[in-house]
Amino acid sequence: xxxxxxxxxxxxxxxxxxxxxxxxxxxxxxxxxxxxxxxxxxxxxxxxxxxxxxxxxxxxxxxxxxxxxxxxxxxxxxxxxxxxxxxxxxxxxxxxxxxxxxxxxxxxxxxxxxxxxxxxxxxxxxxxxxxxxxxxxxxxxxxxxxx
Numbered sequence: 001x002x003x004x005x006x007x008x009x010x011x012x013x014x015x016x017x018x019x020x021x022x023x024x025x026x027x028x029x030x031x032x033x034x035x036x037x038x039x040x041x042x043x044x045x046x047x048x049x050x051x052x053x054x055x056x057x058x059x060x061x062x063x064x065x066x067x068x069x070x071x072x073x074x075x076x077x078x079x080x081x082x083x084x085x086x087x088x089x090x091x092x093x094x095x096x097x098x099x100x101x102x103x104x105x106x107x108x109x110x111x112x113x114x115x116x117x118x119x120x121x122x123x124x125x126x127x128x129x130x131x132x133x134x135x136x137x138x139x140x141x142x143x144x145x146x147x
Contacts, residue, residue: 011098013091018117018138019053019060021084025075027052027065034061044116053116060118085126085134087117092139095123102127114142 024030031052034040040054040061050068054061064071064084071084095112102109110126117124117138124138 011101012093012137015089015091015140016118017059018087018089018119018136019062020086021062021064021070023066023071023075023082023084024063025066027063030063034063055118058118083133085136087124087136087138089117089119090137090139092123095125098137099125 022030031042031054034054034056035042038056040056042052043055043060044053045051048069050065050070052063052065054063062084066072066075099109099112107127112123112125114121115124115136115138120141122139122141124136126134126136128134
């Protein structure tokens with residue numbers, strides 16, 4: 001699929017999958033699966049928010065327990081998927097140009113905020129795909145001098 005030349009190409013370059021966020025009903029069992037069975041290592045825990053981040057190679061798997069601020073109140077039915085969002089790491093864009101590009105295509109973007117990902121803290125925005133899946137577009141790490 002090629003982009004419409006009259007509209008210009010995307011003002012972003014995807015580098016990698018940064019992280020995937022999974023809602024879980026049984027945190028202990030899910031941590032054991034990803035940690036003990038698959039060998040992921042817990043990197044960061046923010047218990048007050050309900051966020052457990054495990055290193056999976058160059059990426060992260062974020063677990064958010066159902067009932068926590070990030071995990072929502074109701075577990076999905078057995079025939080529903082359980083991914084909260086995916087995050088794509090992008091080269092640092094011109095955020096104004098990127099949000100204008102998305103708006104031109106009828107895609108509302110959330111606020112630009114600093115969030116933590118597989119390569120550290122960086123600016124990101126949330127959008128939704130045509131199926132309603134939440135996608136985070138996250139730029140690389142912020143230098144300590146920039147924070």
